Amino acid sequence: MFAVVRTGGKQYRVAAGDKIAVEKLAGDAGETIVLGDVLLAGEGADMADASKITVSAEIIAQAKSEKVIVFKKKRRHNYRRKNGHRQQLTLLRITAVGEAKKAAPKKAAEPKADAAPAAAEAAPAAKKAPAKKAAAKKAAE
Numbered sequence: 001m002f003a004v005v006r007t008g009g010k011q012y013r014v015a016a017g018d019k020i021a022v023e024k025l026a027g028d029a030g031e032t033i034v035l036g037d038v039l040l041a042g043e044g045a046d047m048a049d050a051s052k053i054t055v056s057a058e059i060i061a062q063a064k065s066e067k068v069i070v071f072k073k074k075r076r077h078n079y080r081r082k083n084g085h086r087q088q089l090t091l092l093r094i095t096a097v098g099e100a101k102k103a104a105p106k107k108a109a110e111p112k113a114d115a116a117p118a119a120a121e122a123a124p125a126a127k128k129a130p131a132k133k134a135a136a137k138k139a140a141e
Contacts, residue, residue, distance in 0.1 A: 001048075003055050003097045004040040011039065014055060014094045024088035027059045032095065041097070052099055060091040 002015045008023025027033055034056050041053040064086040072081040 001041065001043045001097045003038050003042075003050070003053055005035045005055050006037040006039055007035055014057075014097065016094055016097050018094045019060070020092050020094070021063075021065070021089045022092060023090070024062065025059070025090045025092075027090070029059055029061050031059050033057055033059065033092075053097065054099075055094065056096045057092040057094050060093050063089050063091055065089050 002013060004011055004013050006012075007025070010023070012020050012022065014020060025033060034054055036054070038050045038053045038055060041048045041050045065088075067084045067086050070081075070083040070085060073079065
């Protein structure tokens with residue numbers, strides 16, 4: 001099965017076992033990450049629902065790409081500038097391309113017996129406060 005994922009503003013066609021170099025992602029070597037932005041998925045000519053597909057990958061290393069030389073020149077003005085830049089990369093090994101696992105349903109938290117009386121005590125205190133303000137306003141007039 002293959003998938004087309006988007007990361008770092010670029011798109012990559014990946015399958016299980018592929019190695020790719022992408023823009024820097026957070027994480028150390030050996031960690032597993034999930035590439036969530038799947039644009040297309042399928043096997044052969046059959047296409048699958050991309051929203052149900054997840055792509056998991058293992059970080060091989062954090063590295064730098066080849067140096068890119070930036071040279072600026074304006075002729076007849078004695079203006080020359082030379083700079084270099086090495087882009088940060090993350091090397092990934094795609095471990096799995098497949099269906100998203102459904103999370104176990106969470107049980108609703110039952111209200112505690114102690115919480116109900118505390119809420120009841122707080123409610124009358126809230127009602128008393130506006131009455132005091134109203135009395136203070138009447139006294140001021």
